[in-house]
Amino acid sequence: MLKKILVANRGEIALRILRACKELNLKTVVVHSTADEKEMFVRLADESVCIGPPQVKNSYLNIPAIISAATIANADAIHPGIGMLSENFNFAKIVNDHGFTFIGPNIDHIENMANKIKAKALAEKIGLPIIPGSTKNIETLKDAKKISEKIGYPIIIKSTNGGGGRGIKIVKNENELKKNLELARKEAEQSFGNNEVYIEKYIQNPRHIEIQIIGDKFGNIIHLGERECSIQRRNQKIVEECPSPVINEEEREKICELTLEAMKKIKYFNLGTVEYLYKDGRFYFIEMNTRLQVEHTITEQVYNIDIVKEQIKTSSGKKISVKQNEVKKNGHSIEFRINAENPITLLPSTGIVRTYHPPSGPGIRIDSSLYTGCNISSFYDGLISKIVSTGNDRMECIMRLKRALNEYVIEGVQTNIPVLKKILNNNQFIKGNFHINWIDEIID
Ligand code: MV4
Numbered sequence: 001m002l003k004k005i006l007v008a009n010r011g012e013i014a015l016r017i018l019r020a021c022k023e024l025n026l027k028t029v030v031v032h033s034t035a036d037e038k039e040m041f042v043r044l045a046d047e048s049v050c051i052g053p054p055q056v057k058n059s060y061l062n063i064p065a066i067i068s069a070a071t072i073a074n075a076d077a078i079h080p081g082i083g084m085l086s087e088n089f090n091f092a093k094i095v096n097d098h099g100f101t102f103i104g105p106n107i108d109h110i111e112n113m114a115n116k117i118k119a120k121a122l123a124e125k126i127g128l129p130i131i132p133g134s135t136k137n138i139e140t141l142k143d144a145k146k147i148s149e150k151i152g153y154p155i156i157i158k159s160t161n162g163g164g165g166r167g168i169k170i171v172k173n174e175n176e177l178k179k180n181l182e183l184a185r186k187e188a189e190q191s192f193g194n195n196e197v198y199i200e201k202y203i204q205n206p207r208h209i210e211i212q213i214i215g216d217k218f219g220n221i222i223h224l225g226e227r228e229c230s231i232q233r234r235n236q237k238i239v240e241e242c243p244s245p246v247i248n249e250e251e252r253e254k255i256c257e258l259t260l261e262a263m264k265k266i267k268y269f270n271l272g273t274v275e276y277l278y279k280d281g282r283f284y285f286i287e288m289n290t291r292l293q294v295e296h297t298i299t300e301q302v303y304n305i306d307i308v309k310e311q312i313k314t315s316s317g318k319k320i321s322v323k324q325n326e327v328k329k330n331g332h333s334i335e336f337r338i339n340a341e342n343p344i345t346l347l348p349s350t351g352i353v354r355t356y357h358p359p360s361g362p363g364i365r366i367d368s369s370l371y372t373g374c375n376i377s378s379f380y381d382g383l384i385s386k387i388v389s390t391g392n393d394r395m396e397c398i399m400r401l402k403r404a405l406n407e408y409v410i411e412g413v414q415t416n417i418p419v420l421k422k423i424l425n426n427n428q429f430i431k432g433n434f435h436i437n438w439i440d441e442i443i444d
Helices: 010-024 040-044 063-073 089-097 106-113 114-124 141-151 174-194 249-265 298-301 307-315 395-405 417-424 427-431 439-441
Strands: 005-006 027-033 047-052 077-079 155-159 169-173 197-201 207-213 221-233 236-242 270-279 282-289 332-339 355-357 363-367 383-391 409-411
Touching: 005 010, 005 063, 010 027, 010 040, 010 307, 010 363, 010 383, 027 040, 027 063, 047 063, 063 089, 077 307, 089 106, 106 114, 106 282, 106 417, 114 197, 114 282, 141 155, 141 174, 141 197, 155 174, 169 174, 207 249, 207 307, 221 249, 221 298, 221 439, 236 298, 236 417, 249 270, 270 307, 282 298, 298 307, 298 332, 298 363, 298 383, 332 417, 383 395, 395 417
Parallel strands: 005 027, 005 077, 027 047
Antiparallel strands: 155 169, 155 197, 207 221, 207 270, 221 236, 236 332, 270 282, 332 383, 355 409, 363 383
């Protein structure tokens, strides 16, 4: 059994992981940058080790410093959190090679899913529905023309080593293909150090729906239903809900079972999320995340399971606490992400939080790293708080969010709360009528 966990992350997610560790009676140690000395996650950990200057590449991405800290603190496991090193299979390998447990999936699964074309080929092999297009890298313009003609325009060009929406190009007709192929390659090279790209049929205005999976080392795998994550801006999710307002029980059962069967075929271990585009009643695999996700909270609320504790327990070699037939969906949950940013320009907003008064009351959960006097630094992601509303149904969640957002006081930095209030009052949102490009459309 694991005894001491090192959390290699910061902010609200580091806090969330510390809470799970404490409830499991595990000792905790965090690593932090010089800028984060006074952060809540440093205060709430049993121990902390400063590993470098503010820039993430010199601290939270500094693998030798993190391994040294784990060694000095005598940790047995490292939790990578979200972003940072969480999907870096090289890091996971180094963690294991140094005798620590990497809290996450098996390295070969992390590696396979990091390569989007390999992930797609594997998805097809294990029976998941994929989007028509190439299952190999595109070598030449001639290749690109051939495949695009076959599937029909519009097409989308994606980087093999990309993901999360960066560096994608949509091409409406053959005249625009050459230019966009070159651009996509150049951007892929710059962003990911690899110029490989592939082509798919472009799905217009789909929804983004993902399935939560947990596996243990005894071959037990369960799903915890779907999350609706369509409301996003510049590839940053803003609103997530569970269940999706457009998926009926029959569809849910079908896609969850299909996903579960696929995961059993590869003996998937630990947390995973299978992402789909959903359009006209059809699901299409896009990628798989091999880590804990920001929006795990809404699934926890609806399925009454602590996902982070399950993740740590399975990494300790224990069984998942529940069997699939004991998993019960109950009510509805919606998460709004609060970012420190100028709501119009979307530029980061930094500085000291002078007043912090979070809402509470029935059905409101706040996962936040804020406290009065804390500093919002320009070096890190702007996610400062998640507000998670849970109720018997979607409308109760919406009314609770309205009530709670009006209670929320954050002074000293600007936040996107005004945008969140607009979304809450939008009729299409209330009806559950939206897709991945919806925010851009209503803001225009
Ligand atoms: C797509 C697509 C439309 N058609 N693939 C973006 C990130 C990566 N996860 C996949 N992405 C997309 N792939 C086809 N064939 C639209 C997107 C997409 C997107 C998907 C999910 C959530 C937000 C998105 C924002 C822009 C584009």
